[in-house]
Amino acid sequence: MTPSTALAVRDPWSLVPSLGNLDAYIAAVNRLPILTQEEETRYARQYREQNDLEAARKLVMSHLRLVVSVSRQYLGYGLPHGDLIQEGNIGLMKAVKRFDPAQGVRLVSYALHWIKAEIHEYILKNWRMVKVATTKAQRKLFFNLRSMKQHLKDDAADADTHRSTLTDREIDTVARELNVKREEVIEMETRLAGGDVALEPTVEDGEESYAPIAYLADESQEPTRLLEAQRRDELATDGVARALEVLDPRSRRIVEERWLKVNDDGSGGKTLHELAADYGVSAERIRQIEAAAMKKMRKALAEYA
Template identity: 50%
Template sequence: MSETNTAVALSPSAILSMAPGANLGAYVQTVSAIQILSVDREKELAERLFYDNCVDSARELVLAHLRFVVHVARSYSGYGLQEADLIQEGNVGLMKAVKRFDPTKGVRLVSFAVHWIKAEMHEYILKNWRIVKVATTKAQRKLFFNLRSQKKGTHWLTEAETLAIAEDLGVDPAEVTRMESRLSGRDVAFDMPVDADEESAWQAPQQYLEDQSMDPAMLVESANHVAHEESQLSDAMSALDARSRDIVARRWLSEPKATLHELADEYGVSAERIRQLESNAMKKLRTGMLA
């Protein structure tokens, strides 16, 4: 069977649209069954795409390298993220690489694509591995991925190991120590895993952390209290004379607040008189609301 026929028989469009998360095992088995391209066949397809913008050639190149994306994704299993999500991100990188591949450079597509595939996975890991990002600068990103691979075990780095890694990566030893501390921290999911059993489910913070502010009885009580105070304030304001009510409203209940001098000019009295009227009105309001 020719390579082209093999790809067609495996429904390429279905493979590209199928999400690995739906059935990861079936996805891996399917992409692993696609025949690897020979050097000549790959060059032929790449030239069709490069010179003629042949979409079918691009599709076949992508399909033949999906298994490599799976292989790369598995090398990042230590980050605690779903393999299916990493594969999807890697597939995006693969398609970007195929689009930019230049067959005249004399290199295999897999050598060129690995950088694009890893770049997409790295971006996904940095965005999702922690809610609080552990790496923001270019140097920190480099340290983040290299530190995991250079650590020999789960123990904390010795001073000599820290200095060696810092020198190798061209960063300050303090940066290595800080990044190691971040990497060694343990994430705890707020809610329970979908496949959690009854015993382990209660270990999720969702099950034992209580949010008092969301108690229905307290919410109703708070709403009733606010409504009662608003009603009292409305009744107390209505008991004031028009001038006192206007002064209080413009001094306390509006934005921007009017100044004593502005109200004094408007009512043709002194600022001190406005202050006295305001003070008397506030006393009446307090008395009315406490009645």
């Protein structure tokens, strides 16, 4: 017997390899000893009363095979088995942290809830990029609907066995057994049936592709557009005010009366002929004054910008 083999015999808790494939891990955890009720109670008390981390480690290690067993029930979601086991192990550690042996319940029964809860959370976050279930009721419906659909397919004897959607009778059956509204079953069935859509086109799609990224982006919040809008606002307020300051009083009044004032009825400013009557000159003269004023203002705005 080699020294390493002898060590493994003396310390059965060292059987789980630190590295290796998933099959090696599963084989190792299945060789770990199962605690008796007396041992489980003793270790749980040591951890709760003395914060004995070694006792907590033994409680976790002895139930790793439980996580492997539970995780196999969720392989149908297409997620890596190793990731499911990892998330389940997190739930197991949470259960050990909260376990109270004085309640008279075995850890295996108490830990099931925490293991499944962590695996459920992982599936809901990673099964689809967009969440299909956000509330507690939707989560319950999500997991139960998948399993019930499979049972309904297995029980179907007609030639339409390979259909993916539920019939009206099956929807009523699911709603009745799960005690939910018929509309909720239809909505969840639609979410499950919908596939993921790539936001950006793939290379094979060609130049004519029109992926969602082309119309989902909010251009109004794009940084360069925001800066441009901010700059336009500054030019429309401070810039125009400074440009008006370079004009003589008559030119400034003509520009303001023509372009910056609004009548009570919502119409624009005065016409060339109206201003010509006010100043006792021709409309052509008002146009010349206006043109010269605009030239000065454009120069002032360019310097301000």
